[in-house]
Amino acid sequence: MTATAAQTRPRKRSGNGTARPADADEIGLDALVGHAGYAVRRFQIWIFQDFIRTLGDVDIRPTQYSVLTVIGANPGLSQMAVAKRLGIERARLVHLLDSLEQRKYVKRVKSRADRRSHALHLTSQGETALAKFKRLAAEHERHVEDRIGKENREQLLRILAGFT
Amino acid sequence: MTATAAQTRPRKRSGNGTARPADADEIGLDALVGHAGYAVRRFQIWIFQDFIRTLGDVDIRPTQYSVLTVIGANPGLSQMAVAKRLGIERARLVHLLDSLEQRKYVKRVKSRADRRSHALHLTSQGETALAKFKRLAAEHERHVEDRIGKENREQLLRILAGFT
DNA sequence: TATTGTTATACTCTATAACTATA
């Protein structure tokens, strides 16, 4: 393995319960250093927090933004189609849409082709709002760029393009 | 913005509710394509699912693994120190440790230096188990490599090194 | 007064199962 062997031996701290306080930044991560999942998770948490903060005034979270964006770009989609495309459980999407519909951003239109399903559309209010959300999301994206660098951000998008 | 303008115009599907069924793979992501957070989130879900599956037989999840690894490498740490280092809420760590203590992987030792705090240690059973978990985690890491490529994985670790 | 561990609550998210109305 890559970075596992580096610091596997525990740094002497104490054998019983009489250790010194433990300075937070000198604690080794050991095998975690070599795990992509660990870094990715920490980064994902940071990035979501920044997104939520940046779109705090409009009270839109990443999942809500992704749903609005996909509906905006593909009007008439069914709930199943949106759920599948974004990897959201259809049961969960129901609640997300309930909230977005209450806020008048989205409407469910009964499909006549298949009366089981709903065709999803943005309201005109939703269109206007989404345009604003996109501007704020772009601002958030600049924070990401500031944090990891322009080149690294683009590299990251290339590496992970297969997961979208 | 980078990849936002590319496909902003909705692809005609239907104005009312009479659309054709919507083929899941031809649905455009629009602005999401340019968002690092979206790709990172999808990737993080994939990677956690693979981790959980690969360590399914031993029933260890990513967070549990990270806690065991840090305690193993830094015996005697307090709960606060572990929580801070891994970015876990101290309230949540209580439950994680309850479970790991029940399974005899971890023990809380009362600290005499500061009688409010517990010094955390692996049991000998915990040490043995962790060694096995690390082998399985390394196997998981190879799945990541198979999926995105050796170079890309290393590039990713470099880019995100600042978030660990 | 402040901190450590704990308990409790609320909300997000994931994973299921079951129900209804349609197909």
Add this chain to the structure above:
DNA sequence: TATAGTTATAGAGTATAACAATA
């Protein structure tokens, strides 16, 4: 029979607040 949307439940995870013991 199967599918779309819905409802419900359980567990993980995050975010808080409050409390007891201790510093």
